[in-house]
Amino acid sequence: METILSGVFALMDRLLPFAFAEPAFMKRALLALLLTAPAAAALGVPLVQHRMAFFSDAIGHSAFTGVAIGVLLGVSPSWTMVGFGVLVAVAITLVKGRTELSSDTVIGVFFSTVVALGIAIISREKGLTRNLQAFLYGDPLAVTDAEILWMAALFLLVSAYLAFLYNRILLLGIHEGFARTKGVRPPAVEISFAVVVALVVTAAIHSVGILLVTALLVIPAAAARNVARGAASALWVSVGVAVLSGFAGIVASWYLDTATGATVVLAASACFAVTALYRVARPRE
Protein backbone atom coordinates (compact mmCIF):
# COMPACT_ATOMS: atom_id res chain seq x y z
CA MET A 1 0.00 0.00 0.00
CA GLU A 2 2.98 2.28 0.58
CA THR A 3 4.21 1.53 -2.94
CA ILE A 4 0.93 2.47 -4.60
CA LEU A 5 0.87 5.81 -2.84
CA SER A 6 4.55 6.60 -3.44
CA GLY A 7 3.91 6.01 -7.15
CA VAL A 8 1.00 8.45 -7.00
CA PHE A 9 3.15 10.97 -5.13
CA ALA A 10 5.89 10.74 -7.78
CA LEU A 11 3.28 11.36 -10.46
CA MET A 12 1.99 14.38 -8.56
CA ASP A 13 5.55 15.79 -8.36
CA ARG A 14 5.66 15.55 -12.15
CA LEU A 15 2.22 17.15 -12.69
CA LEU A 16 2.41 19.80 -9.98
CA PRO A 17 5.94 21.19 -9.82
CA PHE A 18 4.95 23.93 -7.35
CA ALA A 19 6.13 24.79 -3.88
CA PHE A 20 2.75 24.13 -2.28
CA ALA A 21 2.63 20.56 -3.60
CA GLU A 22 6.10 19.62 -2.40
CA PRO A 23 5.49 18.41 1.16
CA ALA A 24 3.97 14.91 1.47
CA PHE A 25 1.22 16.18 3.77
CA MET A 26 0.09 18.60 1.06
CA LYS A 27 -0.02 15.78 -1.48
CA ARG A 28 -2.14 13.74 0.91
CA ALA A 29 -4.43 16.70 1.52
CA LEU A 30 -4.85 17.21 -2.23
CA LEU A 31 -5.60 13.53 -2.78
CA ALA A 32 -8.06 13.46 0.12
CA LEU A 33 -9.94 16.44 -1.28
CA LEU A 34 -9.89 15.37 -4.90
CA LEU A 35 -11.22 11.94 -3.93
CA THR A 36 -13.95 12.95 -1.50
CA ALA A 37 -15.15 16.33 -2.77
CA PRO A 38 -16.27 15.13 -6.26
CA ALA A 39 -17.93 12.04 -4.76
CA ALA A 40 -19.77 14.25 -2.27
CA ALA A 41 -20.76 16.70 -5.01
CA ALA A 42 -22.10 13.92 -7.25
CA LEU A 43 -24.20 12.52 -4.40
CA GLY A 44 -25.24 16.08 -3.59
CA VAL A 45 -27.31 16.43 -6.76
CA PRO A 46 -29.84 13.69 -5.88
CA LEU A 47 -29.47 14.63 -2.20
CA VAL A 48 -30.73 18.15 -2.90
CA GLN A 49 -33.45 16.72 -5.14
CA HIS A 50 -34.62 14.54 -2.23
CA ARG A 51 -34.35 17.51 0.19
CA MET A 52 -31.93 15.61 2.40
CA ALA A 53 -29.45 18.39 3.31
CA PHE A 54 -30.49 18.15 6.96
CA PHE A 55 -29.98 14.38 6.82
CA SER A 56 -26.36 14.76 5.75
CA ASP A 57 -25.87 17.33 8.51
CA ALA A 58 -27.20 14.83 11.06
CA ILE A 59 -24.80 12.15 9.78
CA GLY A 60 -21.96 14.67 10.02
CA HIS A 61 -22.81 15.45 13.62
CA SER A 62 -23.13 11.77 14.48
CA ALA A 63 -19.36 11.72 14.04
CA PHE A 64 -19.15 13.44 17.43
CA THR A 65 -20.42 10.27 19.04
CA GLY A 66 -18.58 8.00 16.62
CA VAL A 67 -15.25 9.56 17.52
CA ALA A 68 -16.05 9.59 21.25
CA ILE A 69 -16.93 5.88 21.16
CA GLY A 70 -13.68 5.10 19.36
CA VAL A 71 -11.58 6.88 21.95
CA LEU A 72 -13.59 5.30 24.75
CA LEU A 73 -13.01 1.81 23.34
CA GLY A 74 -9.39 2.52 22.48
CA VAL A 75 -9.83 1.91 18.73
CA SER A 76 -9.17 4.36 15.91
CA PRO A 77 -11.90 7.03 15.96
CA SER A 78 -11.67 7.36 12.15
CA TRP A 79 -13.30 3.96 11.76
CA THR A 80 -15.82 4.04 14.62
CA MET A 81 -16.99 7.33 13.09
CA VAL A 82 -17.74 5.52 9.81
CA GLY A 83 -19.54 2.64 11.52
CA PHE A 84 -21.62 4.87 13.75
CA GLY A 85 -22.49 7.19 10.84
CA VAL A 86 -23.81 4.26 8.80
CA LEU A 87 -25.78 3.02 11.79
CA VAL A 88 -27.45 6.40 12.31
CA ALA A 89 -28.18 6.72 8.57
CA VAL A 90 -29.94 3.35 8.46
CA ALA A 91 -31.81 4.05 11.71
CA ILE A 92 -33.12 7.42 10.46
CA THR A 93 -34.21 5.92 7.14
CA LEU A 94 -36.02 3.00 8.77
CA VAL A 95 -37.79 5.15 11.36
CA LYS A 96 -38.72 7.77 8.74
CA GLY A 97 -40.45 5.11 6.65
CA ARG A 98 -42.47 3.77 9.58
CA THR A 99 -43.93 6.87 11.18
CA GLU A 100 -46.32 9.62 10.25
CA LEU A 101 -43.84 12.25 11.49
CA SER A 102 -42.25 14.44 8.87
CA SER A 103 -38.71 13.50 7.96
CA ASP A 104 -37.13 16.67 9.34
CA THR A 105 -38.75 15.95 12.71
CA VAL A 106 -37.35 12.41 12.76
CA ILE A 107 -33.91 13.68 11.73
CA GLY A 108 -34.10 16.44 14.37
CA VAL A 109 -34.70 13.86 17.09
CA PHE A 110 -31.76 11.70 15.97
CA PHE A 111 -29.53 14.73 15.44
CA SER A 112 -30.00 16.01 19.00
CA THR A 113 -29.72 12.55 20.52
CA VAL A 114 -26.41 11.65 18.90
CA VAL A 115 -24.84 15.04 19.60
CA ALA A 116 -25.98 14.90 23.23
CA LEU A 117 -24.61 11.37 23.58
CA GLY A 118 -21.29 12.48 22.08
CA ILE A 119 -20.99 15.45 24.42
CA ALA A 120 -21.92 13.30 27.43
CA ILE A 121 -19.16 10.80 26.66
CA ILE A 122 -16.60 13.52 25.95
CA SER A 123 -17.36 15.43 29.14
CA ARG A 124 -16.76 12.28 31.18
CA GLU A 125 -13.43 11.47 29.56
CA LYS A 126 -11.00 14.28 30.24
CA GLY A 127 -8.46 14.82 27.50
CA LEU A 128 -10.84 13.79 24.75
CA THR A 129 -11.46 17.35 23.66
CA ARG A 130 -8.14 17.70 21.91
CA ASN A 131 -8.89 14.53 19.96
CA LEU A 132 -12.14 16.02 18.74
CA GLN A 133 -10.62 19.25 17.48
CA ALA A 134 -9.28 17.66 14.28
CA PHE A 135 -12.70 16.16 13.52
CA LEU A 136 -14.65 19.30 14.35
CA TYR A 137 -12.76 21.58 11.96
CA GLY A 138 -11.20 18.94 9.74
CA ASP A 139 -7.51 18.62 9.03
CA PRO A 140 -6.67 17.23 5.60
CA LEU A 141 -3.01 17.84 6.37
CA ALA A 142 -3.16 15.04 8.96
CA VAL A 143 -4.80 12.40 6.74
CA THR A 144 -3.04 9.03 6.91
CA ASP A 145 -2.17 6.74 3.99
CA ALA A 146 -4.74 4.18 5.10
CA GLU A 147 -7.43 6.86 5.07
CA ILE A 148 -6.43 7.93 1.56
CA LEU A 149 -6.73 4.37 0.30
CA TRP A 150 -10.17 4.15 1.92
CA MET A 151 -11.16 7.39 0.16
CA ALA A 152 -9.97 5.99 -3.16
CA ALA A 153 -12.00 2.81 -2.63
CA LEU A 154 -14.99 4.94 -1.71
CA PHE A 155 -14.56 7.03 -4.85
CA LEU A 156 -14.83 3.86 -6.94
CA LEU A 157 -17.76 2.60 -4.88
CA VAL A 158 -19.69 5.86 -5.32
CA SER A 159 -18.99 5.90 -9.06
CA ALA A 160 -20.26 2.35 -9.46
CA TYR A 161 -23.26 2.98 -7.22
CA LEU A 162 -24.32 6.09 -9.13
CA ALA A 163 -23.77 4.40 -12.51
CA PHE A 164 -26.05 1.60 -11.40
CA LEU A 165 -28.75 3.40 -9.44
CA TYR A 166 -28.72 7.09 -10.42
CA ASN A 167 -31.83 6.87 -12.63
CA ARG A 168 -33.83 5.11 -9.94
CA ILE A 169 -32.76 7.55 -7.22
CA LEU A 170 -33.76 10.53 -9.34
CA LEU A 171 -37.07 8.98 -10.42
CA LEU A 172 -37.92 8.28 -6.78
CA GLY A 173 -37.23 11.94 -6.03
CA ILE A 174 -39.69 13.03 -8.69
CA HIS A 175 -42.71 10.93 -7.65
CA GLU A 176 -42.68 7.88 -5.41
CA GLY A 177 -45.89 6.28 -6.68
CA PHE A 178 -44.89 6.78 -10.28
CA ALA A 179 -41.38 5.44 -9.61
CA ARG A 180 -42.91 2.29 -8.10
CA THR A 181 -44.88 1.62 -11.28
CA LYS A 182 -41.55 1.75 -13.12
CA GLY A 183 -40.10 -0.97 -10.94
CA VAL A 184 -38.25 1.18 -8.39
CA ARG A 185 -38.24 -0.35 -4.92
CA PRO A 186 -38.17 2.67 -2.60
CA PRO A 187 -36.88 1.04 0.63
CA ALA A 188 -33.89 -0.56 -1.11
CA VAL A 189 -33.00 2.66 -2.93
CA GLU A 190 -33.49 4.86 0.14
CA ILE A 191 -31.42 2.71 2.48
CA SER A 192 -28.57 2.17 0.04
CA PHE A 193 -28.48 5.89 -0.75
CA ALA A 194 -28.43 6.75 2.97
CA VAL A 195 -25.54 4.34 3.57
CA VAL A 196 -23.49 5.69 0.66
CA VAL A 197 -24.11 9.27 1.83
CA ALA A 198 -23.00 8.29 5.34
CA LEU A 199 -19.78 6.72 4.01
CA VAL A 200 -18.93 9.81 1.98
CA VAL A 201 -19.86 12.26 4.74
CA THR A 202 -17.68 10.48 7.29
CA ALA A 203 -14.79 10.37 4.80
CA ALA A 204 -15.16 14.04 3.93
CA ILE A 205 -15.03 15.00 7.61
CA HIS A 206 -11.25 14.47 7.45
CA SER A 207 -11.03 17.30 4.93
CA VAL A 208 -13.54 19.89 6.10
CA GLY A 209 -14.70 18.77 9.54
CA ILE A 210 -18.03 17.97 11.17
CA LEU A 211 -19.23 21.57 11.09
CA LEU A 212 -18.72 22.08 7.35
CA VAL A 213 -19.16 18.65 5.83
CA THR A 214 -22.68 19.27 4.49
CA ALA A 215 -21.24 22.13 2.45
CA LEU A 216 -19.35 19.65 0.26
CA LEU A 217 -22.62 17.94 -0.71
CA VAL A 218 -24.95 20.91 -0.89
CA ILE A 219 -22.99 23.89 -2.25
CA PRO A 220 -21.74 22.31 -5.52
CA ALA A 221 -25.21 20.87 -6.22
CA ALA A 222 -26.79 24.25 -5.49
CA ALA A 223 -24.32 25.98 -7.80
CA ALA A 224 -25.15 23.42 -10.51
CA ARG A 225 -28.86 24.20 -10.14
CA ASN A 226 -28.11 27.82 -11.02
CA VAL A 227 -26.68 26.97 -14.41
CA ALA A 228 -27.80 23.48 -15.43
CA ARG A 229 -31.02 22.77 -17.29
CA GLY A 230 -30.71 19.02 -17.59
CA ALA A 231 -29.78 16.09 -15.39
CA ALA A 232 -26.45 15.43 -17.13
CA SER A 233 -25.11 18.97 -16.88
CA ALA A 234 -26.31 19.22 -13.26
CA LEU A 235 -24.08 16.36 -12.19
CA TRP A 236 -21.03 17.42 -14.16
CA VAL A 237 -21.21 21.08 -13.12
CA SER A 238 -21.52 19.95 -9.50
CA VAL A 239 -18.47 17.68 -9.80
CA GLY A 240 -16.57 20.43 -11.63
CA VAL A 241 -17.30 22.93 -8.86
CA ALA A 242 -16.06 20.40 -6.30
CA VAL A 243 -12.78 19.74 -8.12
CA LEU A 244 -12.19 23.41 -8.77
CA SER A 245 -12.91 24.55 -5.22
CA GLY A 246 -10.98 21.62 -3.72
CA PHE A 247 -7.91 22.55 -5.70
CA ALA A 248 -8.28 26.32 -5.36
CA GLY A 249 -9.03 26.05 -1.65
CA ILE A 250 -5.98 23.98 -0.86
CA VAL A 251 -3.65 26.27 -2.86
CA ALA A 252 -5.16 29.40 -1.31
CA SER A 253 -4.88 27.97 2.21
CA TRP A 254 -1.17 27.32 1.61
CA TYR A 255 -0.45 30.90 0.65
CA LEU A 256 -2.94 32.59 3.01
CA ASP A 257 -2.05 30.30 5.91
CA THR A 258 -5.73 29.60 6.66
CA ALA A 259 -7.51 26.39 7.71
CA THR A 260 -7.66 24.16 4.61
CA GLY A 261 -11.19 22.80 5.04
CA ALA A 262 -12.74 26.22 5.61
CA THR A 263 -10.85 27.69 2.65
CA VAL A 264 -12.15 24.93 0.37
CA VAL A 265 -15.72 25.60 1.47
CA LEU A 266 -15.23 29.34 0.89
CA ALA A 267 -13.99 28.57 -2.62
CA ALA A 268 -17.14 26.52 -3.23
CA SER A 269 -19.25 29.41 -1.90
CA ALA A 270 -17.47 31.71 -4.37
CA CYS A 271 -18.43 29.31 -7.19
CA PHE A 272 -22.01 29.43 -5.97
CA ALA A 273 -21.95 33.25 -5.99
CA VAL A 274 -20.63 33.31 -9.56
CA THR A 275 -23.31 30.88 -10.80
CA ALA A 276 -25.99 32.84 -8.95
CA LEU A 277 -24.88 36.04 -10.71
CA TYR A 278 -24.93 34.21 -14.04
CA ARG A 279 -28.44 33.06 -13.33
CA VAL A 280 -29.65 36.56 -12.51
CA ALA A 281 -27.98 38.02 -15.59
CA ARG A 282 -29.21 35.31 -17.96
CA PRO A 283 -32.32 36.29 -19.88
CA ARG A 284 -35.33 34.17 -18.96
CA GLU A 285 -36.73 32.13 -21.77
Added chain:
Amino acid sequence: MNASEHFHTLEIRNLTVRKGGVEILSGIDADIRCGEVTALVGPNGAGKTTLLLAILGQVPYTGEIRFCRAAEHGQGAPRIGYVPQRLPLDQDAPITVLDFFALSAQRRPVFLGASRRTREAARESLERAGVAHLLRSPLGRLSGGELQRVLFALALRDAPDILLLDEPVSGVDVAGEELFCDFLSEVQRDSRFSLLLVSHDLSVVTRHADRVICLNRRLVCSGATTEVLTPENLAAMYGADAHLFRHSHADGHGHLHDDGGR
Protein backbone atom coordinates in the same frame (compact mmCIF):
# COMPACT_ATOMS: atom_id res chain seq x y z
CA MET B 1 -71.09 -9.75 -14.57
CA ASN B 2 -68.92 -11.72 -16.95
CA ALA B 3 -66.94 -9.68 -19.42
CA SER B 4 -66.78 -10.63 -23.06
CA GLU B 5 -63.65 -12.59 -23.85
CA HIS B 6 -62.56 -9.94 -26.32
CA PHE B 7 -61.81 -7.55 -23.52
CA HIS B 8 -59.14 -7.26 -20.90
CA THR B 9 -60.80 -6.72 -17.61
CA LEU B 10 -59.88 -5.80 -14.14
CA GLU B 11 -62.13 -7.51 -11.65
CA ILE B 12 -62.20 -6.12 -8.17
CA ARG B 13 -63.88 -8.34 -5.60
CA ASN B 14 -64.60 -7.51 -1.98
CA LEU B 15 -61.66 -5.13 -1.76
CA THR B 16 -60.97 -3.71 1.68
CA VAL B 17 -58.15 -1.38 2.63
CA ARG B 18 -57.37 -0.56 6.26
CA LYS B 19 -54.99 2.07 7.48
CA GLY B 20 -54.26 2.61 11.15
CA GLY B 21 -57.31 0.54 12.17
CA VAL B 22 -59.68 2.56 9.98
CA GLU B 23 -61.36 1.06 6.95
CA ILE B 24 -60.64 3.43 4.08
CA LEU B 25 -62.37 1.18 1.57
CA SER B 26 -64.75 -1.63 2.47
CA GLY B 27 -66.04 -4.44 0.31
CA ILE B 28 -65.60 -2.86 -3.10
CA ASP B 29 -66.79 -4.88 -6.13
CA ALA B 30 -66.18 -3.41 -9.56
CA ASP B 31 -65.20 -4.27 -13.13
CA ILE B 32 -63.08 -2.20 -15.42
CA ARG B 33 -63.28 -3.17 -19.08
CA CYS B 34 -60.87 -2.59 -21.89
CA GLY B 35 -61.89 -0.22 -24.59
CA GLU B 36 -63.96 1.71 -22.12
CA VAL B 37 -63.42 4.78 -20.04
CA THR B 38 -64.34 4.22 -16.43
CA ALA B 39 -64.61 7.21 -14.15
CA LEU B 40 -64.06 7.02 -10.43
CA VAL B 41 -66.02 9.72 -8.64
CA GLY B 42 -66.62 10.57 -5.04
CA PRO B 43 -66.04 13.33 -2.48
CA ASN B 44 -62.68 14.15 -0.91
CA GLY B 45 -61.54 11.34 1.33
CA ALA B 46 -63.77 8.81 -0.44
CA GLY B 47 -60.78 6.55 -1.11
CA LYS B 48 -60.42 7.18 -4.83
CA THR B 49 -56.64 7.51 -4.80
CA THR B 50 -56.44 4.58 -2.38
CA LEU B 51 -58.29 2.42 -4.89
CA LEU B 52 -55.78 3.41 -7.57
CA LEU B 53 -52.92 2.57 -5.21
CA ALA B 54 -54.49 -0.81 -4.44
CA ILE B 55 -54.72 -1.59 -8.17
CA LEU B 56 -51.07 -0.56 -8.47
CA GLY B 57 -50.22 -2.86 -5.58
CA GLN B 58 -48.88 0.00 -3.50
CA VAL B 59 -51.13 -0.40 -0.45
CA PRO B 60 -51.93 -3.65 1.36
CA TYR B 61 -55.50 -4.84 0.92
CA THR B 62 -57.77 -7.81 1.47
CA GLY B 63 -60.05 -9.14 -1.22
CA GLU B 64 -59.12 -9.72 -4.82
CA ILE B 65 -57.99 -7.69 -7.80
CA ARG B 66 -57.91 -9.99 -10.83
CA PHE B 67 -56.60 -9.09 -14.22
CA CYS B 68 -57.97 -11.08 -17.14
CA ARG B 69 -56.17 -10.61 -20.40
CA ALA B 70 -58.16 -10.98 -23.58
CA ALA B 71 -57.42 -14.29 -25.30
CA GLU B 72 -55.90 -12.76 -28.42
CA HIS B 73 -53.44 -10.65 -26.46
CA GLY B 74 -51.48 -13.51 -24.97
CA GLN B 75 -50.56 -14.24 -21.39
CA GLY B 76 -48.63 -12.43 -18.75
CA ALA B 77 -48.91 -9.75 -16.13
CA PRO B 78 -50.78 -6.59 -17.11
CA ARG B 79 -48.91 -3.43 -17.86
CA ILE B 80 -50.48 -0.77 -15.72
CA GLY B 81 -49.73 2.83 -16.62
CA TYR B 82 -50.12 5.51 -14.00
CA VAL B 83 -50.42 9.24 -14.48
CA PRO B 84 -50.02 11.02 -11.16
CA GLN B 85 -51.96 14.16 -10.36
CA ARG B 86 -48.92 16.39 -10.27
CA LEU B 87 -45.21 16.21 -9.53
CA PRO B 88 -43.94 17.73 -6.31
CA LEU B 89 -41.07 19.33 -8.17
CA ASP B 90 -39.53 22.75 -7.76
CA GLN B 91 -39.19 25.06 -10.74
CA ASP B 92 -35.42 24.88 -10.68
CA ALA B 93 -35.07 21.11 -10.73
CA PRO B 94 -32.46 20.39 -13.41
CA ILE B 95 -34.48 17.68 -15.12
CA THR B 96 -35.78 18.05 -18.66
CA VAL B 97 -38.71 16.22 -20.18
CA LEU B 98 -36.22 14.05 -22.07
CA ASP B 99 -34.37 13.24 -18.82
CA PHE B 100 -37.69 12.22 -17.29
CA PHE B 101 -38.32 9.81 -20.15
CA ALA B 102 -34.75 8.50 -19.91
CA LEU B 103 -34.99 7.77 -16.18
CA SER B 104 -37.43 4.92 -16.72
CA ALA B 105 -36.30 3.84 -20.20
CA GLN B 106 -32.59 3.14 -20.10
CA ARG B 107 -30.01 1.43 -17.97
CA ARG B 108 -27.39 4.01 -18.85
CA PRO B 109 -27.30 6.61 -16.06
CA VAL B 110 -28.93 9.81 -17.20
CA PHE B 111 -25.77 11.83 -16.46
CA LEU B 112 -24.14 10.08 -19.42
CA GLY B 113 -26.90 11.32 -21.70
CA ALA B 114 -30.05 9.87 -23.23
CA SER B 115 -29.61 6.98 -25.62
CA ARG B 116 -30.83 7.35 -29.20
CA ARG B 117 -33.58 4.85 -28.60
CA THR B 118 -34.79 6.78 -25.58
CA ARG B 119 -34.77 10.03 -27.52
CA GLU B 120 -36.68 8.61 -30.47
CA ALA B 121 -39.27 6.90 -28.30
CA ALA B 122 -39.71 10.10 -26.30
CA ARG B 123 -40.11 12.27 -29.37
CA GLU B 124 -42.62 9.85 -30.86
CA SER B 125 -44.87 9.69 -27.81
CA LEU B 126 -44.62 13.44 -27.21
CA GLU B 127 -45.64 14.01 -30.81
CA ARG B 128 -48.64 11.78 -30.30
CA ALA B 129 -49.62 13.93 -27.35
CA GLY B 130 -49.05 17.09 -29.39
CA VAL B 131 -46.19 18.39 -27.25
CA ALA B 132 -43.05 17.39 -29.18
CA HIS B 133 -41.67 20.91 -28.70
CA LEU B 134 -41.32 20.28 -24.95
CA LEU B 135 -38.63 17.58 -25.31
CA ARG B 136 -35.87 19.75 -23.87
CA SER B 137 -37.93 21.88 -21.50
CA PRO B 138 -37.22 21.72 -17.77
CA LEU B 139 -39.90 19.60 -16.12
CA GLY B 140 -40.46 22.10 -13.31
CA ARG B 141 -41.36 24.92 -15.69
CA LEU B 142 -44.25 23.23 -17.49
CA SER B 143 -47.78 24.56 -17.09
CA GLY B 144 -50.42 22.26 -15.63
CA GLY B 145 -51.74 21.38 -19.07
CA GLU B 146 -48.29 20.76 -20.55
CA LEU B 147 -47.32 18.54 -17.63
CA GLN B 148 -50.52 16.50 -18.01
CA ARG B 149 -49.68 15.82 -21.63
CA VAL B 150 -46.07 14.95 -20.91
CA LEU B 151 -47.10 12.53 -18.17
CA PHE B 152 -49.71 11.05 -20.46
CA ALA B 153 -47.19 10.70 -23.30
CA LEU B 154 -44.82 8.90 -20.94
CA ALA B 155 -47.57 6.51 -19.86
CA LEU B 156 -48.46 5.77 -23.49
CA ARG B 157 -44.84 5.03 -24.39
CA ASP B 158 -44.99 1.79 -22.42
CA ALA B 159 -48.21 0.61 -24.16
CA PRO B 160 -50.25 -0.02 -21.04
CA ASP B 161 -53.14 -2.48 -20.82
CA ILE B 162 -54.74 -0.32 -18.19
CA LEU B 163 -54.08 3.35 -17.67
CA LEU B 164 -54.86 4.99 -14.35
CA LEU B 165 -55.26 8.75 -14.35
CA ASP B 166 -55.45 10.61 -11.05
CA GLU B 167 -57.37 13.86 -11.51
CA PRO B 168 -56.20 14.37 -15.08
CA VAL B 169 -57.62 17.87 -15.44
CA SER B 170 -56.87 19.44 -12.08
CA GLY B 171 -54.76 22.55 -12.47
CA VAL B 172 -55.73 22.93 -16.10
CA ASP B 173 -57.99 25.69 -17.36
CA VAL B 174 -61.36 24.91 -18.91
CA ALA B 175 -60.21 25.19 -22.52
CA GLY B 176 -57.15 23.04 -21.86
CA GLU B 177 -59.31 20.56 -20.03
CA GLU B 178 -61.61 20.13 -23.03
CA LEU B 179 -58.65 19.74 -25.36
CA PHE B 180 -57.11 17.17 -23.10
CA CYS B 181 -60.32 15.18 -22.78
CA ASP B 182 -60.91 15.16 -26.53
CA PHE B 183 -57.35 14.06 -27.05
CA LEU B 184 -57.78 11.39 -24.40
CA SER B 185 -60.86 9.93 -26.06
CA GLU B 186 -59.15 9.99 -29.43
CA VAL B 187 -56.06 8.10 -28.27
CA GLN B 188 -58.12 5.75 -26.19
CA ARG B 189 -60.35 4.90 -29.15
CA ASP B 190 -57.31 3.99 -31.26
CA SER B 191 -55.62 1.84 -28.66
CA ARG B 192 -57.06 -1.08 -26.79
CA PHE B 193 -56.30 -0.06 -23.25
CA SER B 194 -58.77 0.55 -20.51
CA LEU B 195 -58.82 3.89 -18.87
CA LEU B 196 -59.67 4.47 -15.25
CA LEU B 197 -59.79 8.12 -14.33
CA VAL B 198 -60.38 9.81 -11.03
CA SER B 199 -62.27 13.04 -11.48
CA HIS B 200 -64.03 15.68 -9.46
CA ASP B 201 -65.41 17.21 -12.56
CA LEU B 202 -68.76 15.68 -13.39
CA SER B 203 -69.03 17.46 -16.73
CA VAL B 204 -65.88 15.63 -17.83
CA VAL B 205 -67.30 12.41 -16.50
CA THR B 206 -70.71 12.72 -18.19
CA ARG B 207 -69.11 13.63 -21.46
CA HIS B 208 -66.26 11.19 -21.67
CA ALA B 209 -66.82 8.19 -19.42
CA ASP B 210 -68.68 5.07 -20.51
CA ARG B 211 -69.05 3.78 -17.01
CA VAL B 212 -68.91 5.30 -13.58
CA ILE B 213 -67.90 3.91 -10.21
CA CYS B 214 -69.24 6.04 -7.37
CA LEU B 215 -67.25 5.68 -4.22
CA ASN B 216 -67.58 6.89 -0.68
CA ARG B 217 -65.46 4.52 1.34
CA ARG B 218 -67.76 1.82 0.06
CA LEU B 219 -69.28 1.30 -3.34
CA VAL B 220 -72.26 3.65 -3.72
CA CYS B 221 -73.12 2.43 -7.20
CA SER B 222 -71.59 1.59 -10.52
CA GLY B 223 -72.80 1.22 -14.07
CA ALA B 224 -73.32 3.11 -17.32
CA THR B 225 -72.76 6.83 -16.89
CA THR B 226 -76.25 7.88 -17.84
CA GLU B 227 -77.87 5.45 -15.42
CA VAL B 228 -75.61 6.10 -12.51
CA LEU B 229 -75.31 9.86 -12.24
CA THR B 230 -78.78 10.41 -10.86
CA PRO B 231 -79.61 12.98 -8.17
CA GLU B 232 -80.30 10.17 -5.68
CA ASN B 233 -76.90 8.60 -6.15
CA LEU B 234 -75.14 11.97 -6.02
CA ALA B 235 -76.91 12.74 -2.78
CA ALA B 236 -75.91 9.37 -1.35
CA MET B 237 -72.33 10.07 -2.27
CA TYR B 238 -71.84 13.74 -1.51
CA GLY B 239 -74.61 14.40 1.00
CA ALA B 240 -78.16 15.69 0.63
CA ASP B 241 -77.29 19.33 -0.05
CA ALA B 242 -75.03 18.71 -3.02
CA HIS B 243 -76.20 19.75 -6.44
CA LEU B 244 -74.92 19.25 -9.89
CA PHE B 245 -74.42 22.92 -10.40
CA ARG B 246 -73.86 24.38 -13.82
CA HIS B 247 -71.82 27.52 -14.15
CA SER B 248 -72.90 30.01 -16.74
CA HIS B 249 -69.93 29.19 -18.92
CA ALA B 250 -70.84 29.19 -22.59
CA ASP B 251 -69.63 25.63 -22.86
CA GLY B 252 -71.92 24.43 -20.09
CA HIS B 253 -68.94 23.39 -18.00
CA GLY B 254 -70.32 21.93 -14.81
CA HIS B 255 -68.95 21.17 -11.38
CA LEU B 256 -70.39 19.32 -8.52
CA HIS B 257 -70.41 21.59 -5.51
CA ASP B 258 -70.38 20.03 -2.13
CA ASP B 259 -72.16 22.56 0.06
CA GLY B 260 -70.79 20.97 3.15
CA GLY B 261 -73.95 18.99 3.82
CA ARG B 262 -73.24 15.59 5.28
